[in-house]
Amino acid sequence: MVLPCLDEAAALPWVLERVPDGWRAIVVDNGSTDGSAEIAARLGALVVTEPRRGFGAACHAGLSAATAEIVCFCDCDASLDPALLRGMVDTVGGGAADLVLGRRRPTRAGAWPVHARVGNTVVARMLRRRAGIRLHDIGPMRAARRSALLSLGLTDRRSGYPLETVVRAADAGWRIVEVDVPYRPRSGRSKVTGTWRGTWTAVRDMTAVLRRPPAAGAGGGAA
Ligand SMILES: Nc1nc2c(ncn2[C@@H]2O[C@H](COP(=O)(O)OP(=O)(O)OP(=O)(O)O)[C@@H](O)[C@H]2O)c(=O)[nH]1
Ligand SMILES: [Mg+2]
Numbered sequence: 001m002v003l004p005c006l007d008e009a010a011a012l013p014w015v016l017e018r019v020p021d022g023w024r025a026i027v028v029d030n031g032s033t034d035g036s037a038e039i040a041a042r043l044g045a046l047v048v049t050e051p052r053r054g055f056g057a058a059c060h061a062g063l064s065a066a067t068a069e070i071v072c073f074c075d076c077d078a079s080l081d082p083a084l085l086r087g088m089v090d091t092v093g094g095g096a097a098d099l100v101l102g103r104r105r106p107t108r109a110g111a112w113p114v115h116a117r118v119g120n121t122v123v124a125r126m127l128r129r130r131a132g133i134r135l136h137d138i139g140p141m142r143a144a145r146r147s148a149l150l151s152l153g154l155t156d157r158r159s160g161y162p163l164e165t166v167v168r169a170a171d172a173g174w175r176i177v178e179v180d181v182p183y184r185p186r187s188g189r190s191k192v193t194g195t196w197r198g199t200w201t202a203v204r205d206m207t208a209v210l211r212r213p214p215a216a217g218a219g220g221g222a223a
Helices: 012-017 036-042 055-065 082-093 114-131 146-151 161-171 196-211
Strands: 002-005 026-029 046-049 070-073 099-106 142-145 176-183
Touching: 002 036, 002 055, 002 070, 012 036, 026 036, 026 055, 036 046, 046 055, 055 070, 055 146, 055 161, 070 082, 070 146, 082 099, 082 142, 082 176, 099 161, 114 161, 114 196, 142 146, 142 161, 161 176, 161 196
Parallel strands: 002 026, 026 046, 099 176
Antiparallel strands: 070 142, 099 142
């Protein structure tokens, strides 16, 4: 399980405790200053240090370091329960889907800022027009086969990474399934959609992804 982490000392114990038994937690850090890397290592995670900043850079470094047949991703801020990934991984393992995505369902008001939710709906609509797939959310929680994910040739290294995953997977004809996941208020300070700067960067990165032409050779069957 790949866990991008930037200054999540407060959330790490809860998150790592909920990683299913027998799975390897890969915490990807790039420049935390609150001791996150040391805490993660002490709690038994494999800590990968990625020199390049960015959410996508962290996710991709984790994917590159992973060795399991099926790889999944989860935020490290305690907003999402890593234990939910067991069912998502089983769905991929059982062959029912090539990519399983968690659709965030806020557990209470304030878990998901309004601007983030609106932005997400707009992106989902643009995605439907661009790639012809119907999704409700482009969230951070997802599971797929490692070799298939690597074959997508993802290039985004910032906040466009989850969206690029979905766009390329759709272009390649993957079967994509959405499952509901409770979305809780995060622990600690927000880095992306909880701030105006983070939101702006996310919108820019995502619209750039949607403008990119389909990758050459896309449209075939599932990888
Ligand atoms: N390694 C690394 N992790 C990051 C970076 N930016 C964000 N993260 C992590 O990615 C996850 C998502 O970031 P958040 O700050 O929670 O972004 P968000 O979910 O859009 O915003 P919130 O609604 O505030 O939770 C968290 O686990 C962060 O610690 C980064 O540049 N590098
Ligand atoms: Mg978050």
